[in-house]
Amino acid sequence: MRERQGSSSAGGHCQYSRSNLCVTGYLHRNQLALFRDCVDAMVADRTEEVLIDFADCRYLSSMFIGHLVDGIMRAKERHKDVRVLVSPEIGRFFEMAHLDQLFEYEVAEDRRIGSGVNPPVVQGA
Numbered sequence: 001m002r003e004r005q006g007s008s009s010a011g012g013h014c015q016y017s018r019s020n021l022c023v024t025g026y027l028h029r030n031q032l033a034l035f036r037d038c039v040d041a042m043v044a045d046r047t048e049e050v051l052i053d054f055a056d057c058r059y060l061s062s063m064f065i066g067h068l069v070d071g072i073m074r075a076k077e078r079h080k081d082v083r084v085l086v087s088p089e090i091g092r093f094f095e096m097a098h099l100d101q102l103f104e105y106e107v108a109e110d111r112r113i114g115s116g117v118n119p120p121v122v123q124g125a
Helices: 029-044 063-077 088-096
Strands: 004-007 013-017 020-027 049-060 081-086
Touching (some): 020 029, 029 063, 049 063, 049 088, 081 088
Antiparallel strands (some): 013 020
């Protein structure tokens, strides 16, 4: 099994371990090589099922999409069962890019409490 991981001062994190490619935070272009390494590790791994988890990722540059799609297609060519889980923000991005025509993905429940932009509305207080 190959593992790849790393983060940057930009707050994004990418890691592949035990059939799970997990991306969190805000991925920026300076993390593209790390992301590509994680995708390659996922494809090379001998596991039959993989999870690509973007549920806690709020932003990724469009430069990542080509590597992601290529990795998913290569994994499927190797007869892997690929499950893709995305945050609502990434789900909207995937929808606008029509990626649902290339692969299936699930939109995770938004686990954040508020966006931090506006204070939450409290009723009955």
